[in-house]
Amino acid sequence: QVQLVEFGGGLVQAGGSLKLSCAASGRTISSYGMGWFRQAPGKAREFVAAITWSGVSTYYADSVKGRFTISRDKAKDTLYLQMNSLKPEDTAVYYCAARQGGTGWGPTMYDYWGQGTQVTVSS
Numbered sequence: 001q002v003q004l005v006e007f008g009g010g011l012v013q014a015g016g017s018l019k020l021s022c023a024a025s026g027r028t029i030s031s032y033g034m035g036w037f038r039q040a041p042g043k044a045r046e047f048v049a050a051i052t053w054s055g056v057s058t059y060y061a062d063s064v065k066g067r068f069t070i071s072r073d074k075a076k077d078t079l080y081l082q083m084n085s086l087k088p089e090d091t092a093v094y095y096c097a098a099r100q101g102g103t104g105w106g107p108t109m110y111d112y113w114g115q116g117t118q119v120t121v122s123s
Helices: none
Strands: 003-007 010-013 018-025 032-039 046-051 058-060 068-073 078-083 092-100 117-122
Touching: 003 092, 018 032, 018 092, 018 117, 032 068, 032 078, 046 068, 046 078, 058 068, 078 092
Parallel strands: 010 117
Antiparallel strands: 003 018, 018 078, 032 046, 032 092, 046 058, 068 078, 092 117
16 A cells, blocks of 8 residues: 655745655555646646656646656655746646556546645735
8 A cells, every 4th residue: 555645835926936745655656657636626636747657757737848847756755746937727736646557647547646735826
């Protein structure tokens, strides 16, 4: 069983930056594909970014491409999301997720989830 805990959310002004972390415990995630998703009030959970187990390949939603960077530290079993040039429309609860065997775009493809961290971007 994998437990995931997100850190680093908060309130930031538009144009600012935040870095989210997702720490794993219970079992190493070194062989898992990892993803970040977000969910705004009244909206469905949406894909933000993903990274393969090796860290070699990354994938981004068009809405965050060029502004967000996903990375992982396998030695620390930790996933990161660097968010720059934040916009009010980035406001949401951000979740990290782990998928055994690969990455994917859909939330249902992931096996384990964190509880989420709130990111609020003020205009």
